[in-house]
Amino acid sequence: MKNASVAISAFSICLNISAWAFMIFLGFLIGVSVRVSNELGRGNAKAAKFSIKVIMSTSVSIGVFFWIFCLVFDSQIAHIFTSEEDIAEEVASLSVLLAFTILLSSIQPVLSGVAVGAGRQSMVAYVNIGCYYVIGVPLGVVLGYVANLQVQGIWIGMTIGGAMQTLVLGVITYRTNWDEQVLKASKRLGA
Structure with a gap:
């Protein structure tokens, strides 16, 4: 990489900011997982679907706020971490x-939390592995080193892997028959 110390410093700053925001959304993962599993166990598919809509809209609203924040304060964000102008x-x-x-x-x-709450933990694991390690990482390596996009290429690959994961999980969630999930949950509970 050209000027690797600056590139890696900038990349680590961005990953730190992303990790801070992700901590908020990780709470939503846990919350929706518990809520969906409780509603399915209770036998209320309608409440499970409503919970998904409420948590998704809340999480996306916060995500849009941070999205706008990062776009508006693009040149000021780094000064939280460094005083070096090139970084x-x-x-x-x-x-x-x-x-x-x-x-x-x-x-x-x-x-992911919706799928885990519906008892599909292994499916989430396969989607994660497939999207990140089969699609995202190889694409990032190709874009970063072969296409010579450097840190941006690596990050674009990671982002595409995350987008694929979001797309696959979104399709799975959309196509889920929640009444059938209630029946599966009651069988798991032995009711």
Whole structure:
């Protein structure tokens, strides 16, 4: 990489900011998982679907707020972590990717939590492995080193992997028959 220390410093700053936002959305993952599993165990598919809508809209609203924040304050964000202007400029050049990563991070955990709450933990694991390690990482390596996009290429690959995961989990959630999930939950409970 050209000027690797600046690129890696900027990348780590962006990952820290993304991790801070993800901690909020991780709470939504846990909350929706518990809520969906409780409603399915109670036999109320309608309440499970309503819970998904409420938590998804709340999480996306927060994600949109952070998305706008990252786009508006693109050149100022890095100054929280560093006073070096070349690192701040590199963070500013990555701010669009940071914004979209945070936006995807507001959706993906909720969809993962829905699947986990419905008892589909292994399916979520396969989707994660497939999207990140089969699609995202190889694409990031190709874009970063072969296409010479450097840190942006690696991050674009990761973001595409996350987008694929969000898309797959979204389709699975949309196509789920929640009345059937109630029956499966009652069988698991031995009722």
